[in-house]
Amino acid sequence: xxxxxxxxxxxxxxxxxxxxxxxxxxxxxxxxxxxxxxxxxxxxxxxxxxxxxxxxxxxxxxxxxxxxxxxxxxxxxxxxxxxxxxxxxxxxxxxxxxxxxxxxxxxxxxxxxxxxxxxxxxxxxxxxxxxxxxxxxxxxxxxxxxxxxxxxxxxxxxxxxxxxxxxxxxxxxxxxxxxxxxxxxxxxxxxxxxxxxxxxxxxxxxxxxxxxxxxxxxxxxxxxxxxxxxxxxxxxxxxxxxxxxxxxxxxxxxxxxxxxxxxxxxxxxxxxxxxxxxxxxxxxxxxxxxxxxxxxxxxxxxxxxxxxxxxxxxxxxxxxxxxxxxxxxxxxxxxxxxxxxxxxxxxxxxxxxxxxxxxxxxxxxxxxxxxxxxxxxxxxxxxxxxxxxxxxxxxxxxxxxxxxxxxxxxxxxxxxxxxxxxxxxxxxxxxxxxxxxxxxxxxxxx
Numbered sequence: 001x002x003x004x005x006x007x008x009x010x011x012x013x014x015x016x017x018x019x020x021x022x023x024x025x026x027x028x029x030x031x032x033x034x035x036x037x038x039x040x041x042x043x044x045x046x047x048x049x050x051x052x053x054x055x056x057x058x059x060x061x062x063x064x065x066x067x068x069x070x071x072x073x074x075x076x077x078x079x080x081x082x083x084x085x086x087x088x089x090x091x092x093x094x095x096x097x098x099x100x101x102x103x104x105x106x107x108x109x110x111x112x113x114x115x116x117x118x119x120x121x122x123x124x125x126x127x128x129x130x131x132x133x134x135x136x137x138x139x140x141x142x143x144x145x146x147x148x149x150x151x152x153x154x155x156x157x158x159x160x161x162x163x164x165x166x167x168x169x170x171x172x173x174x175x176x177x178x179x180x181x182x183x184x185x186x187x188x189x190x191x192x193x194x195x196x197x198x199x200x201x202x203x204x205x206x207x208x209x210x211x212x213x214x215x216x217x218x219x220x221x222x223x224x225x226x227x228x229x230x231x232x233x234x235x236x237x238x239x240x241x242x243x244x245x246x247x248x249x250x251x252x253x254x255x256x257x258x259x260x261x262x263x264x265x266x267x268x269x270x271x272x273x274x275x276x277x278x279x280x281x282x283x284x285x286x287x288x289x290x291x292x293x294x295x296x297x298x299x300x301x302x303x304x305x306x307x308x309x310x311x312x313x314x315x316x317x318x319x320x321x322x323x324x325x326x327x328x329x330x331x332x333x334x335x336x337x338x339x340x341x342x343x344x345x346x347x348x349x350x351x352x353x354x355x356x357x358x359x360x361x362x363x364x365x366x367x368x369x370x371x372x373x374x375x376x377x378x379x380x381x382x383x384x385x386x387x388x389x390x391x392x393x394x395x396x397x398x399x400x401x402x403x404x405x406x407x408x409x410x411x412x413x414x415x416x417x418x419x420x421x422x423x424x425x426x427x428x429x430x431x432x433x434x435x436x437x438x439x440x441x442x443x444x445x446x
Contacts, residue, residue: 005157006161008078009167009169012079013163016078022061023059024061024164025162026059026100026160027057028056028058028295028337029073029159030052030054030055030056030336030337031051031052031073031158032052032156032157035049037150039130039148039149041148042146044130052071053073054072054073054336055069055070055072055078056337056339057078058085059089063096064090064095066092067085067340068081068088095319095323097322097323098319100162100164100318105299106293113170115199115286117199118199124153124201133177135210136177137210138210139208140209140214143213144182144184144217145184147191149179150178154173156172160293161297167297168297170291172290173199174198174288175197175200175204176198177206180193180194183214183217183221185220190223191217192213192216193212193213194209194210195431196208196209199288199290203286216371219371220391223402223404223405223406224402224404226368226445228446229444229445230442231442232364232365232367232440232442233443233445234367234368234370235438236369236370236371237427237434238430241429241433241434241435242373243413243416244350244433244435245433246413251263251314252315252344253317253323257324260382262382262383267313268311271414272309272420274309275420275438276350276420278348278349280302280305280315280348280349282300282301287346288347291346294317294328294330294332295332295334296341316343345432345433347432347433348432349434350436350438352423353422353425355423356424357436360437360439365397365398368394368407369395371393372390372391373390375387376388384413385411386412387410388409389407390407390408390409391403409444411443420440
């Protein structure tokens with residue numbers, strides 16, 4: 001537990017409980033710090049330290065829910081937030097069965113808790129952080145002129161307490177590096193970006209971030225038009241991760257219940273190729289979004305969302321679980337203390353296959369390798385229809401050919417998942433979404 005925030009949360013909970021026996025009350029406290037160093041054209045541009053403290057109160061009475069939040073956190077402020085939230089209750093629409101969650105059993109795991117944060121966070125000099133950025137830039141120069149790099153280290157802590165018995169607290173931290181590089185192409189500039197994040201400074205692969213930026217920039221050099229047709233499409237891990245992020249929205253129970261997901265009503269049905277297994281792993285050691293508790297204070301658990309193509313679960317918070325008549329699976333997350341929790345993923349990963357990336361490429365007779373996708377957010381979540389801009393390389397007889405850009409791929413998201421015909425063993429986490437290289441047969445390319 002985090003002593004300062006926990007003591008405040010317990011004091012606030014006791015005060016809220018004394019005010020009303022009929023109002024269920026919850027306090028959410030969040031404190032975060034960030035150090036950021038950015039370099040432009042090889043020189044230090046900005047160094048800054050940002051800190052934030054916020055509090056949120058949620059109240060429930062007779063199925064009605066109200067909420068108030070503010071920056072800062074002390075007992076008097078929390079009292080004002082509670083009164084403000086309670087004043088809103090008569091205006092809220094009642095929802096049958098809506099209550100705050102009650103505690104669920106979980107076991108202490110000191111090893112897992114220790115994996116969430118590096119004791120060396122905020123202990124290094126700006127010069128040491130700049131040296132890490134320089135390593136990323138050095139690797140990126142193989143692709144052209146380095147435009148910018150940004151090194152960020154962050155740490156935070158949250159505590160959730162409620163009058164229904166919840167009391168959960170957790171702290172975590174991470175390091176990240178981002179690099180952008182420009183490759184010149186006949187007077188035109190092709191920009192590529194690379195990114196890596198890690199819970200441990202020693203595990204942050206700065207050179208890999210730089211190399212990724214270089215590859216993505218060079219993919220546009222000398223690019224021409226793609227040969228149109230119905231062809232196999234290979235997704236780089238970071239490109240596949242963009243589609244996985246979209247799929248995570250479709251797996252949200254609130255989207256399902258609101259009629260905004262093409263996966264609604266499909267539990268237990270085949271929705272993808274048997275090669276597709278999607279896992280949510282909040283207990284993964286070192287995972288960027290790993291956590292013992294969700295942000296309603298409930299214990300998390302690893303779970304299989306899609307198992308060998310069959311839809312097994314949706315993400316649930318306490319609200320969506322109440323509507324569905326099930327128990328929350330510990331997926332209540334907040335974008336910040338400013339908002340209510342909603343169902344969502346932690347570390348969402350397309351599980352690795354059994355072949356190497358090189359073997360997957362060599363087995364591709366006629367296709368394209370995607371290095372970039374533009375407009376993935378425009379895919380219709382209800383119909384699944386999409387038409388997005390792409391760039392990458394032609395693949396013919398197992399060999400990478402010339403680069404292309406300005407192309408389009410179109411199809412249907414579920415049909416795309418059903419046509420996955422190969423998954424490599426090279427899983428890469430792009431933030432909290434991870435995927436291996438995968439190949440989809442017969443998509444329309446123009």
